[in-house]
Amino acid sequence: MFSEVNTRLIEIKGDLRKKQKYEAQIEDFQKELEVVEERIVQLETQYRSEEKDVIQLEKMTLNNLFALLSGTKDEKLSKEKQEFIAAKHRLEEANKTKSEIENSIYELKNKLYMIDDVESRYNQVLFEKEKMIKSSHSRYSDKMYELSEQEGILKAYxxxxxxxxxxxxxxxxxxxxxxxxxxxxxxxxxxxxxxxxxxxxxxxxxxxxxxxxxxxxxxxxxxxxxxxxxxxxxxxxxxxxxxxxxxxxxxxxxxxxxxxxxxxxxxxxxxxxxxxxxxxxxxxxxxxxxxxxxxxxxxxxxxxxxxxxxxx
Known part of the structure; x- marks a missing residue:
């Protein structure tokens, strides 16, 4: 008598846990996204600064002329270019991470949308089962209900x-x-x-x-x-x-x-x-x-x- 409603209840309890899980994951992803976005702002500033240093060194100013004659300009330019490439690399890496996190949030929100009505489904099945238990004269009904609840929680975990x-x-x-x-x-x-x-x-x-x-x-x-x-x-x-x-x-x-x-x-x-x-x-x-x-x-x-x- 209870097998069909128990099966439905176990499935819905699994969806309930999934909803809690997706919501927690979205919240955590969003926190991570904020950190990455702050880092991107910092890296963009650093990138522009390094780019400016390279451009200035490549210009033939009086100071650069002296540096060139003394044999230090190429060394300075090489170092600045390495730092510029490193800044560009870190910025690209951060933007790649941001894109992946945004995609993950989008996918989770879609999953969440698919089980959005899980609470109402759960309450409906619970109501049906409560009626069945009350109408049942078996002294084992409560025990069966308790075991089914435990089984549902364990399966989800x-x-x-x-x-x-x-x-x-x-x-x-x-x-x-x-x-x-x-x-x-x-x-x-x-x-x-x-x-x-x-x-x-x-x-x-x-x-x-x-x-x-x-x-x-x-x-x-x-x-x-x-x-x-x-x-x-x-x-x-x-x-x-x-x-x-x-x-x-x-x-x-x-x-x-x-x-x-x-x-x-x-x-x-x-x-x-x-x-x-x-x-x-x-x-x-x-x-x-x-x-x-x-x-x-x-x-x-x-x-x-x-x-x-x-x-x-």
């Missing part, structure tokens, strides 16, 4: 754990790709230091370009991972600062061109990437253990429900 685990595995994959590119850049960089020449320098920077793409991808994956953990952070007893981990790529993008990613910078980037992989792996293992535990709990509830039905 299990789905959230599975989504978070998948997101965490994506981060790990992207971080491993970044590590491989950085290791290749490190090895070619070492060869370059011992007289590898133009080819080794070219190949090194080719791998650094690959690493940059991978690290940007990993940061994007980390952002989605953090959003998946928002609604289960306390329930999952996570002690790692996920929000702080979102900034892990800053060490890589800041000053990327200024020092042309010399060997110590490559090694530092590799260490940081390994550290993030270790942290994410720890969280994924924690979530996997909890998933196994919750699956056992739901099996126990379903067994109890089956025994109750058979006893009627």
């Amino acid at each position: 299990i789905q959230e754990l599975e989504e978070a685990i998948t997101a965490g595995k994506n981060v790990k994959h992207d971080l491993l790709d970044a590590q491989n590119s950085l290791k290749k850049a490190r090895d070619w960089g070492a060869f370059d230091m011992f007289g590898g020449g133009t080819i080794s320098s070219f190949v090194k920077h080719q791998h650094l370009d690959e690493a940059e793409d991978c690290i940007h991808k990993a940061q994007t994956s980390m952002r989605y991972f953090q959003k998946e953990l928002l609604d289960i952070h306390e329930e999952a007893h996570l002690e790692v600062d996920i929000s702080g981990m979102l900034k892990f790529a800053d060490f890589f993008f800041d000053g990327f061109f200024v020092d042309m990613m010399v060997q110590d910078k490559i090694n530092d980037s590799l260490d940081q990437t390994k550290s993030q992989h270790s942290k994410v792996n720890g969280i994924v293992l924690n979530l996997t253990d909890q998933l196994d535990e919750k699956k056992k709990e739901i099996e126990s509830i379903q067994k109890e429900k089956q025994e109750l039905i058979e006893s009627l």
Whole structure:
């Protein structure tokens, strides 16, 4: 008698949790967007300043003439151009991040729109079930209702754990790709230091370009991972600062061109990437253990429900 309405109720309770999850993710994305937009304003100011410095040095003023004669102009211009390129690079990276966050907010709002009426659907089904319980003369009705509620909550939580685990595995994959590119850049960089020449320098920077793409991808994956953990952070007893981990790529993008990613910078980037992989792996293992535990709990509830039905 209760099976059909219980199934509907479990599905709707899942949608209720999804709505809460989407709303929390949108709010968090919007906060992040504000920070990125503030950073873009700062980077645009810095970019214009660096551009102005390059233009001034390229003009043949009296001061520049003296600098040219003394052999310092080319050195100054080279440094200013590197700083200009670095500022441009950081600005492009920030704008790319802004665009991705805006797209994520748009997609979440569409998902939210699809389940906008979930509260009214929930209240309607709850009303139907209440009538059924009141009209039922079985002393097991309340117990069946209680078990169905527990099952619905567990199923929704299990789905959230599975989504978070998948997101965490994506981060790990992207971080491993970044590590491989950085290791290749490190090895070619070492060869370059011992007289590898133009080819080794070219190949090194080719791998650094690959690493940059991978690290940007990993940061994007980390952002989605953090959003998946928002609604289960306390329930999952996570002690790692996920929000702080979102900034892990800053060490890589800041000053990327200024020092042309010399060997110590490559090694530092590799260490940081390994550290993030270790942290994410720890969280994924924690979530996997909890998933196994919750699956056992739901099996126990379903067994109890089956025994109750058979006893009627």
